[in-house]
Amino acid sequence: MISYIISKTKLPESSVKNTVNLLNQDCTIPFISRYRKEATGNLDEVQIGDIVKYKEQFEALEKRKTAILKALEEQDVLTSELKAKVNACQDSTTLEDLYLPYKKSRKTKAETARKNGLESLAKIIMSQNANDIESIALKYVKNDVETPENALEGARHIIAEWINERSDIRNNLRNQLERHAMIATKVVKAKKDDENAQKFRDYFEWEEALSRIPSHRLLAILRAENEGFIRVKIQIDTERALDRIDNKIIKSQNACADQIELAISDAYKRLLFPSLSNEALQKAKDKADEAAISIFAKNLKQLLLGSPLGEKRVLAIDPGFRSGCKVVCLDEKGDLKHNETIYPHPPKSDQTGAMKKISFLTEAHQIEAIAIGNGTASRETEALIRRIRFKNDIQVFVVSEAGASIYSASKIARDEFPNYDVTVRGSVSIGRRLQDPLAELVKIDAKSIGVGQYQHDVDQNKLKKELDVVVENCVNSVGVNINTASHSLLSYVSGIGPKLAENIVNYRSENGAFTNRNTIKKVPRLGDKAFEQGVGFLRIKDGENPLDDSAVHPESYAIVKKMAKDEGVSLSELIGNKTILKKINLKHYCTESVGLLTLEDIVKELEKPGLDIREQAKVFTFNQNIKTITDLRAGQLLPGIVNNITAFGCFVDVGIKESGLIHVSNLSDSFVKDVNEHVHLHQQIVVKVLEVDVPRKRIQLKLHKL
Known part of the structure; x- marks a missing residue:
């Protein structure tokens, strides 16, 4: 496994070995990258994620090898040579090619021919020594084989299967597809004028090299095919492909060669090309999926780490015309204090009443910022709000609504606001997104947030896995206030998960706020491992120990206390004191398990404890003259x-x-x-x-x- 991972990642052997050991001990990616830098050689979460990926790939390959060896043993065809070949395989394609001749497939033409006793005739033809092959075929005419031509046809089916099973021929054709395959499309005439087909009209007649087609174009073409607007074909030079196979097999110029040539043509058209062209298209699709998922992951990370306004009182508006604008007032913690609907736009056009109401609410609830959803009637609502003369300085923000409707109809939203309808929940989500985008967006299925391309067309399991990792990394890089975080946010903390998150929220409800990190151990079913993995990412504001509001892990508290003692100051005086921290000789505090990398991290954290890595939200104004x-x-x-x-x-x-x-x-x-x-x-x-x-x-x- 280690050599397999190194061959794929090119990372140092000791880093890979130690990371795999930590993963085998159920350590999480955020924990390893943050608190085990000495062991990994300072690998980041992306590199550790790659190790996880190739570790899983290797384990899946080994599992498949075991299943294949068992099947071969049951068929009594497992030789020591075949076993060695299977064990030596480093990729699934080669492995499946090895297993292909022994696969128990559905009834095939070759299988029928074998039952009719035509395998020996196929062997005679393949020897390429016989001249009067028709006379030889005559000897095989019996039962279901009615004529010599039937016998020769059956023998050709067996030869075609042998050709299809030859890994050198399959690899040669794979190579041609990889280098020369074209993807071609044609419109389905009956659908040409369909309104929904128009967005794909660029691909009504298209041709491009499969190896060079950009991921977004391939995914668009495949979507158009799935929706029935176009037909897709993979094409290569058939004549050249057949010549290459001929050269590998035909060694004579007699009647046997003629039969083999027919078998080659049959093998290519019926077995080889359909299978391997699908494989080539699937490989291109996997590559396109990977590119699209990577873009989505980058976008999601940027979105989740978007600028928070922080703990401010917010009035949020979900704008609308006919149904009015739903207004909610939230306190600093994001709790709903008031909701109602205003109708400033047509058909009611009660602008005066709406402005008075907003003005009153901002004073009554001491509002510090206004969040306006960016959907229908957003610009008109923003223009209205900017006309109001507020007594205090109130910032106005336009906030993305993407996914708010998904959240408002979700179980999470129903549990949070059982007595309110979807419009109120949607407005609350808009307001909370301004306060803390990360805390609010984790409640929504990531692929519904609407950043990326073709997210519904890519492999959904791979997408979910990748996005879950992004969310987990973002949540842990920012840290979570255990006394205010929702169940959704806590569930992404390293080592916690949905069940323990629920237990934390229940414990908090019954026993009040956590006062120090040690009390987290009292949460039911939260054992030593979960505590070790998660505690460094959980923050306690204004707790008993100032280190509890930092990313310093409790396992390192003793080191920080020793630093404070050596410098002759209290813990509180050390934290945030850059002058003292800069002059500490970190080498004095190195141990077998704690090196300079970890100590440098600790000092950085002590300089700015609990600092949010995200920039603060800034007000933005569009050009007011551009409305459509x-x-x-x-x-x-x-x-x-x-x-x-x-x-x-x-x-x-x-x-x-x-x-x-x-x-x-x-x-x-x-x-x-x-x-x-x-x-x-x-x-x-x-x-x-x-x-x-x-x-x-x-x-x-x-x-x-x-």
Whole structure:
């Protein structure tokens, strides 16, 4: 396993060995990357995640080998040579090719021919020594074999199967597909004018090298095929492929060679090409999935680590026209204090009443910020709010609503607000997202948040696994206040999980706030392992021990106390005192298990204990003269917010219903390898309008360098 992981990751052997040992001890990725740096050689969570991935791959391969060896043994065909070949396999493709001749498949043409006694005729043909093959075939005419041609056809079916099972032939064809395969599409004529098909019209007739097709294009093509609008074909030069197989098998110029040539053609069209072209397409799809999932994961991380406003009193508005704007008031902790509906927009257009109501609520609840959802009627509501003259300085934010409707109808929302309808829950979610995006967004299924591309078309198990890791890493990198965190947030803490999260919340409800980290051990079913893995990521504000509100692990408290004692100060005086901390000689505190890497981490944390790694939320204002797509003109410079990142560019909200696209070619004057190197999600930027296509509702933008 270790050598397999090293071959894939190119990481040092000691780092891989120690990481695998820690994983085998049920340690989590956040815990290992944060608190076991000496053991791993300072690997980050991405590198440890790779080790986890290849460890699981290796274990799955070994499990499959065991199953195959057992099946071969049961068939009594397992030779020592075959066993050695199976054990030596390092990838699943080679393994399945080895097993192919022994697979118990459904009734095949070759199997029927064998039952008719035609295998010996197939062997004679393959020897390529017989000349009068028709006369020989005559001897096999009996029972179901009615003519010599039937006999030869049956023998060819057996030969075709042998050809299909040859790993050298399969690998040669794989190689051709890898290098030369084209993906071609054709529109289904009956669906050509379908309204839903129009978004795929670029692919009504398309051809491109499979090896070079970008992930987003392949996923779009496969979606169009799944929805029945186009047909997809994989193509290579058939003549060249057949010649390559001929050269490997045919060694004579007699009648046997003619029969083998027919068998080769049959094997290629019926067995080899359908199977291996599907395999090539699946490989391309897996690669596209990987690229799309990677983009989604990067976007999700940026979104989850988005700027929080912090513990401020917020008035949140879910805007709407006919149904009105749902208004809620939240306290610093995000608890709902008041809700009602205002109707400033048509058909009621009660702007005066709405402004009076908002003004009254901001004073009554000492509101410090207003959060407005960015959906329908957002701009109109924002314009209304900006007309109100508040007595205090109140910041106004436009907040992404993506996934809020999913949350508001979820079990989590029903449990939180059993006495309120979905509109109230949706408004609360908008307000809480401003206070702390991470704490609120973890309640929503990550793929419903709407950042990424084709998330519903990729492998859903791989997507969920990857996104869960991202959420876990984000939650643990920020840390969680155990006395205020929701069940959803706590469930992502290293070593905790949903059941223990529930137990923590129940214990908190029954016994009140946790006063120090040791009391966490009193939570039912929270054992030593869960405590070790999770406690460093759980924070206790204003607790008995100031270290409990830091990322310093309790296993290192003794070291920090010794540092304070050696410097002649109390623990409280040491924490946050950069002057003292900078002059400490860390080498004095090194032990067998704690090295400089961990000690440097501890000092960094002591300098800024409990500091949130995220930037604070900033107010942003769109161009108030741009209200619809028809207000846009080529050449305009506009403020915008990046609201999605894909492989081909990024989408920008310029304050209207439609987002504009900055294509990769318009992000920079030089080559763009990764969109994330130029922009990040929710970044406030200035864009130049290049082109506006009103009928297709498409806006082309360019990143404007200030």
